Amino acid sequence: MTSPHQPGAAPPPGCPAHAGAPYQQAPADAHAPVKLYGPDFAADPHRIYAQLRQYGALAPVEIAPEVTAMLVTDYRAALDLLNDDTTWSKDSREWMTTVPADTPVMPMLMWRPNVFWTDGPAHVRYRDVIVDSFKLVEPHELRARVHHAADSLIQRFGAHGEVDLIADYARLIPLLMFNNLFGMPDSYSDRLIEAIAGMLDGTSPEEAAAANEAYTNYIMELVGSKKAERGPDLTSWFMDHPNALNDEELIHNIILTMGAGNEPLANLIGNALSRMLSDDRYYHTLSGGALTAHDAINEVLWNDPPLTNYSAHFPVRDVFFHGTWVRKGQLVMVSYAAANSQFDTTSLGTPGSGGGSHLAWAAGPHACPVKRHALLIATTAIERLTAWLSDIELAADPGTLQWRNGAFHRALVALPARFTPITPDQAGATPWHNRDSSPSSSTRSEATSTGRQPASAH
Template structure:
């Protein structure tokens, strides 16, 4: 008697909110390192769970392409498919560019970000973090996610890209509205686009020491449209995952005794907690996607030409074939997939910017609110129900009220 083939797994629902790690373990047990999944509307795809298999996919852009025009399911995708913003038709941004053109665009972005002075970056992050905490410190309680982590990264990114400080709060609201995907999403997207094109027009007329001006000055021959698209992609990719990196790291430090020393006034565990999160609780769980250019085999599965392959970053980080002692602290091991891999991975200078913002945000908060503690049981903390990004819905905390910086005692 033959055992029936396990059914494809729906990539959505409450399991991604409650315990995605256990779900990935079940999928690996039932399907192996590459699992069949279905997306909204019963659209089929493959989720790569294995570390080695993910390395193979991201190392071979000729076979596993970023060109979404290859998808063999377009004829059944409706115009209002809810995942189109995540798995859309090819757009004029670096996300969907392939080959030499992609390498040139990535170089332009890396060069522009590499020129950001690390001391200035840290100074901007400290200033905006202090400004946000000044608005919270006298209250004695707050939601770290909604009132701090979700407001900080884009303020810093907007500043180094060339926006004025006065434009920052409006850009944060627009970006968060767009990410939330509710009634304000389209207005938020429109505000970001209009602001970006206005910024590029201003910097074309009067360049400054900022990322936008450096990208405009590059001689690789990219259009204003291409630069605007890439800057918007960089803002979105740099904001939400960094906000979740802050929130997830603070959750770990507030709930795990191994990191209690940091809350007693030291900083030595902050970097270790941040590294642990990138292994165990990475903000970017799954990434869409790659499309096969021909029939192939991967992880014992036959993958058809034009099939959609999703990158299971969180699952690969927990692959027992490479994490034989998953309970041990990861220390300085940076072999995680949390920033991707291959030519479409997050550019290294962008990783450095994200790490500087996240670490500064955590350190400033611990300095300013040294007795910060959870406002309720850790078991009551909830996650956003997303298979793509993993972050807390809220992180309510309490602390001793203190005056704002410069306030009269």
């Protein structure tokens, strides 16, 4: 396997273009890539990012055993990479031959004929299908669909008075939404939920294989049903788009859209709820008004983006990039979290102030094509939950919350909460009926807002 060209190394011999160019001075142990997985990284990734900045704009990392990469931690360097589709390619096929085929990160980095892993005209062709199809989903209709999904989940745990907001809400809302948006009846939702959960949480190769097969079968049934009868849904619009995707392209772009819309969106909802339930700024006090779900989401996108390290790119030639030589075909990823927290405040503003732009949606030609839809879903899901469960509060010390291991995401293991139980036979509107009604906007009363610590913004 090709090892990363470390910062501080000499350029390829005889390269006149970089004669006399300055080089980044790496730490003394530059030969040892820093691990982006394991409990230490999960517990405090920003400490690791501070360590990585000692290398300069790029740093050597290990994203899985025997799999190394260069990680961009500098805001300006990240923008330069993300906006340069001449020097940097998304095609991972050459890189795939240099790493173990069974590496656990392969599913996140494997080439497929979809919008994420293609360049140039092919990328534009796929992206147009996705963008044009999502434009047909009206915001008011999308909001109504979120209300329906949120209400159906709250019905499941509302009478219990307690809930794990990750397993029972944040991770399920996107799956219910995409099952609906792609045109499958609600009766298929549990199949999709079980398949995705098995792929995320399977403890053995057999469980993972079974979950993958279940997911594949779901996708094949989805495509088959829409080939037989079109409907007002994303699958049908993908099929009927003038760019005429073939079956392989159609399936892979549906899988990509569902995958890209599921895990990051679930993490965004979960991380934002964690901030809201851990920080009294988000609830009414005598001295001022409450911050909103939108504020919580914005803080998460700046400080704990749901997808923290990704945007995999591969240079098409040896390149000297922000003080570091990167070899042709080498894996380079962008750390949205590190770049966001490193920016120059004088030119980019302050997180949450409206100045500057965070990189949680990436940037350039491969920026998220449907971020407005994702924001609407996340914001509406949080508002619907806190409206029905007006006194919901964290059922654990914020400092004891655990984060999932992994190089790519920032995701809580669980988010336990408690609230006054609600039932279908109580007076007034409930999630069991009047789905289109708007429960009263919630502000936490002083009696239930004690004992919380401000969420860390790192």
